[in-house]
Amino acid sequence: MVEIYPILQHPDPRLSQPAEVVETVNDAVRTIVKNMFATHYAQNNCAALAATQLGVPLRITVIDFSEKKDEPLCLINPEIIERSDEMLNEFEGCMSVGGRIHERVKRHRNIRVNALNEQGASFELDASDFLSRCIQHELDHLDGMLFIDRLSPLKRKIVDRKFSKRLKKG
Numbered sequence: 751m752v753e754i755y756p757i758l759q760h761p762d763p764r765l766s767q768p769a770e771v772v773e774t775v776n777d778a779v780r781t782i783v784k785n786m787f788a789t790h791y792a793q794n795n796c797a798a799l800a801a802t803q804l805g806v807p808l809r810i811t812v813i814d815f816s817e818k819k820d821e822p823l824c825l826i827n828p829e830i831i832e833r834s835d836e837m838l839n840e841f842e843g844c845m846s847v848g849g850r851i852h853e854r855v856k857r858h859r860n861i862r863v864n865a866l867n868e869q870g871a872s873f874e875l876d877a878s879d880f881l882s883r884c885i886q887h888e889l890d891h892l893d894g895m896l897f898i899d900r901l902s903p904l905k906r907k908i909v910d911r912k913f914s915k916r917l918k919k920g
């Protein structure tokens with residue numbers, strides 16, 4: 751049985767809580783990963799999800815932005831171990847931030863990541879451009895941070911105003 755998790759929406763306080771390290775990659779963790787991919791593939795226009803967005807406070811992210819949704823990448827306890835000085839500044843959105851908000855966020859163009867796979871084996875991954883941005887966005891989630899937390903104070907104020915209007919409307 752696969753479970754589709756609800757995606758928490760900003761300003762849910764759980765989105766601001768850093769996730770816990772996965773101590774052992776066991777069957778319970780693999781079930782969570784399976785459910786996370788099912789949740790991911792049930793969305794339109796979803797590139798990746800972090801467990802924190804799904805009410806699961808563990809350091810796990812699932813990524814797949816291939817056209818056919820057949821290139822699943824799961825990172826457990828991911829850590830960025832190298833970053834390029836070269837930066838990107840592209841538009842980002844987030845499944846947990848409604849209101850069609852897309853803003854430019856500065857990210858490293860190239861990163862090297864260390865993580866565990868679903869078998870609990872450690873591996874390293876070099877990521878560039880979109881994948882690099884995607885992983886940095888997801889790692890932020892695992893640290894309790896949203897992309898709107900990286901905006902300039904002025905831009906953030908505009909986003910906050912949009913949200914308070916939406917909340918008033920219900």
Ligand code: NI
Nearest residue numbers: 843844845846
């Ligand atoms: Ni996101």
